[in-house]
Amino acid sequence: MADTPEPTPELTHFRNGLPRMVDVTDKAITTRTATAEAWVRLPAEARAALEAGTNPKGDPLTVARLAGLAGSKRTADLILLCHPIPVTGADVQVTLEDGGVYITATVRTTAPTGVEMEALTAASVAALNVYDMLKAASKALEITGIRLLSKTGGKSGDYLAEAAQTQSP
Template sequence: MTGPEDATPELTHFRDGQPRMVDVTGKAATARTATAEGWVLLPPQARAALEAGTNPKGDPLTVARLAGLAGSKRTADLITLCHPIPVTGADLQVTLEERGVRIVATVRTTAPTGVEMEALTAVSVAALNVYDMLKAASKAIRITDVRLLSKTGGKSGDYRAELRGG
């Protein structure tokens, strides 16, 4: 005898072996928020250029903040099966800390599907822009630890990541 735990889980993004966009037509639009973070680890040369303000391309942190905001709104263009949703608010913090550049994005929507991918995309695009702005100082810059910190709303409920040392 087999029970529900023995059943093969339904694949939401595949049907009959083919990729598909999940139909959210019948889902109610609800308020949703997601916060993600990521780090850009800087070798000494890149950190020195950033701290001294001598980077020839300009201020990487300001450019990264703007790029991350733009990235949050373009997520469906980049993530193949992601629904285009209205981003109703986005905040990006890009700060130089002892470990490196910390990027935190909080994205909000009222939609029938979540906003986690928009927050993760905002962080990723911001991090790539830090790299681009500082690559002349060092190619050894590393983008790391991109993760979801929290989400609210939706059928799956709220989520908060375990805190860990930065």
């Protein structure tokens, strides 16, 4: 008797080989929150410019925070099959740490789908803005460690990443 192959699972974002946006019309509207992090590693010259306040473009940390907030609201424009959802709250923290610039982004909504992509986009956009603001000091900045730290709400339940990092990866 031959082994019967496992059935191929139905793809949520493809139907008949074509991409589609998942229909969330009948999903319950619930409160959802997600937090993501990112790191920007700083070469010595970029760190020195940041610490001394001599960066020619201005304050990278403030610009990155504002950019992350704006990015959280523009996620559906950037992630092709992501639903546009109402961002009902967002908080982006950008701090200088021993390992570089550490970014956390927490996004909240009341919607039928989650905000993980909004939190990840906010952290990523903030990191890209740190790079843009400090690239005159050094091109060797490195964006790393972008990941989801936690999420709450929705059908799949809560998620908490293992050992949230407090130092650069």
